[in-house]
Amino acid sequence: MSMICRTLITGILVGVVFGQLTCATQLSSVISNDDGLRLIQYFKAPFSNLETAFYSLSGLKHYTQGGALGQAEKESACKLVKSCETKSLTSLYYGASVLGHLRSFCKHEFSKETVEFVKGKLNENASVKNIHAIVSILKNLGQEVDDDQVLSALLNALKSDNSILSSSIALLTVAKLSNPNLASILKSIDIEDMAAQADEVDERFLHFENNLEITSTFLSAVVEVSNVAKQPLAISKNQVILFTNFLLRSKTAASTVKEAYLLLSTLGRITSSTQFRLAKVAVVSGTSISEHKSAIQISVSNVFSQPLTKLSVIAESIIRAxxxxxxxxxxxxxxxxQKTYNFMFWKKKPKSGFYDVTLAISSTGTQLFGVSDFEFRVKVTSTITVANLEIGTAEREQTGATLNSVSYPSKMEDMRADNQQKIIMQFQVKNIVDDSLVLPHQAFVRFFKEDSNQEIIFVAEPDDKSTYKFEVELASAGREQFNSVPGKYFLQLIVGDATISNPIFWEIGAVTLNLGEDAKKAKPSFEQQYLPKPEIHHVFRQPEERPPVVVSQAFTVACLLPIALLFILWIRVGANVSDLRLAPKNIMFHIGLAGIFILYYFCWLSLDMFVTIQYLCGIGVVTFIFGNLVLSDLANNR
Known part of the structure; x- marks a missing residue:
């Protein structure tokens, strides 16, 4: 049964693999309840310092969208505020911000000297980060801020540092002012140009240098500017989604209180924005429709998994694939x-199969990002039964046959057939709900011999009346498929499809086949086919026999004869060594020359070509240098 199961399962999986076919950019995920609980664990009291208290209270406020803080958190933060270092601008920034979150709970006031110290830091030499801290401190302490002075200081600071982070902080600072002059600051800061500098990954994420702080600060600034100006965002909705996807990707990697704050504060600003709503759609009912699961249910939630209500959700079209x-x-x-939008698709009495759903989701008065033209595929499944099954045998040349009816899921009486007959079967597949005929993609007839694990599978094909028919002539099939192995075979019917909720495996009964006396050896079973085979040992070709010793010696003498001939010819031409000078260069030249001949001998004897070349390079260089000196000396003496 292993092969047919794999075939059936493969067919079902191919049909089941369907998902969202969204064309527009979508949110990759949201902050689930578990994600939120894990992140706010970093915000639990007691706090070790003012910086941690600031990140914790700010993160909690953004996550709960202004909700109340816990008693332990307020007490721990208030205690730290009272010990704030008043001569440190950074410490005062954290302390004043925390005090702003605690409001009437923490009875603490900073002295006039402290306020004057902060105001004195606002000058033309102040950095963007310090200007932001100064404005935040004064605002949280209820002090007036000179908007023109702040704007002038920011524009001057941006001349020396106009990075993405500094420009984003400058925008956040201006957004805090009572009468923010965004037009002036936006002449120096081009938000669209800043967004164009972001790195895109797989058309799914946008980020700056893969840095959470820079990316979250930029996105926070864009949202704040939009809210303050009460105008659409300066970047496209796809860019908003891709930047947010980068933040959401960081939710599992956030491991410090600052990273958790950066993530939740930016997402909190997005959630509370008055100019747009960022949402994610999920098909909560699954993508399978049946009589027991008759509705298509979707949820629309914000980045904190909170359901968005009062939306218009319309099925623009549902098309049968x-x-x-x-x-x-x-x-x-x-x-x-509560949280889902429902459509009772089953009431439309759809036929089993796949359907492509296109939704149009909108919100009155506010732009909705991430849900436009949302598309997905559902399948309508049906419950089936086998009906009108008839089976019997007929002579090979006979056109008609007497067939016996068998009702699903009962069994027939045992049958017998020989190689002069053919087995005939026909049946229909019906939908139990409306009794209509269906045509599943897979319909197999399987013969299984239990004692040898032999299986033979045939495909049943439907005719123009949606009746499946199966016929096998045992004369040819007995040799080719059954391998001429007689005996008792179990006859089974297998019906399945990706849109069928109850695939059928029905053992109809047993058939005893007499396939002749010349039975061949049965083919190995499926399991036997994959048993280990005998190990293969490679045998190298045997070397040819060496020639007799006499032949080898004769060739050796033949090789030495040219040397003897060389000396004879030297004597004939009057060569002598009496004029050989024993200068070092002469000696080195002849030693090198002799070394080359010796090297050739060892190459023939034992060395390979690569080792010989290595030695030859060294000996050859020496021989060349001293040989050149010897020849030059001879030429000069002449």
Whole structure:
């Protein structure tokens, strides 16, 4: 059964693999309840210092969208505020910000000297970060801020540092002012140009230098500027989604209180924005529709997994994938009052198969990002049964046959057949709900011999009346498929499809086959085919026999004869060594020359070509240098 199971499962999986076919950019994820609980663990009291208290209270406020703080957190933070270092601008920034979160709970006031110290830091030499701290401190302490002075200082500071981070902090600073002059600051800061400098990854994420602080600060600034100016965002909605996807990707990597704050504070600003709503759509009902699961249910939530209500959700179209027929057009989903929007698709009595759903989701008065033209695929499944099954045998040349009916899921009486007959079977597959005929993609007839694990599988094909028919002539099939192995075979019917909720495996009964006397050895079973085979040992070709010793010696003498001939010819031409000078260069030249001949001998005897070349390079260089000196000396003496 292993092969047919794999075939059936593969077919089902191919049909089941469907998902969202979204064309527009979508949120990759959201902050789930578990994600939120893990992140706010970094914000638990007691706090070790003012910086941690600031990140914790700010992160909690953004996550709860202004909700109340815990008693332990307020007490721990208030204690730290009272010990704030008043001569440190950074410490005062954290302390004043914490005091702003605690409001009437923490009875503490900073002295006039401290306020004057802070105001004195606002000058033309102040950095963007310090200007932001000064404005935050004065605002949290209820002090007036000179907007023109702040704007002038910011523009001057941006001349020396106009990085993405500094420019973003400058925008956040201006957004804090009572009468923010955004037009002036935006002449020096081009938000679109800043966004164009971001790095894109796989068309799914946008970020600056893969840095959470820079990216989150930039996105926070863009949202704040939009809220203050009450104008659409300066970047596209796709860019907003891609930047947010980068932040959401960081939710599992955040491991410090600052990283958790950066993530939740930016997402909190996005959630509370008055100019747009960022949402994610999920098909909560799954993508399988049946009589027991009759509705398509979707949820629309913000980045903190909170459901968005009072939306318009319309099924623009539901199209059957097999023939592109439009089943539903412009039908609204109904909100259940809690978190899901529902459409009772089963009431449309759809046929089993796959359907492509296109939704139009909108929000009155506010732009909705991340949900436009949301598309996904659902499958309608049916419960089936086998009906009108008839089976029997007939002579090979006979056109008609007497067939016996068998009701699903009972068994027939045992049958017998020989190689002069053929087995005939026909059946129909019906939908239990409406009794209509269906045509599953997989319909197999399987013969299984239990004692040898032999299986033979045939495909049943439907005719124009949606009746599946199967016929096998045992004369040819007995040799080719059954391998001429007689005996008792179990006859089984297998029906399945990706849109069928109850695939059928029905053992109809047993058939005893007599396939002749010349039975061949049965083919190995599926398991036996993959047993280890005998190990293969490679045998190298045996070397040829060496020649007799006499032949080898004769060739050796033949090789030495040229040397003897060389000396004879030297004597004939009058060569002598009496004029050989024993100068070092002469000696080295002849030693090198002799070394080359000796090297050739060892190459023939034992060395390979690569080792010989290595030695030859060294000996050859020496021989060349001293040989050149010897020849030059001879030429000069002449």
């Amino acid at each position: 097999s023939d592109n027929e439009v089943i539903v057009s412009n039908v609204p989903f109904k909100f259940d009052g």
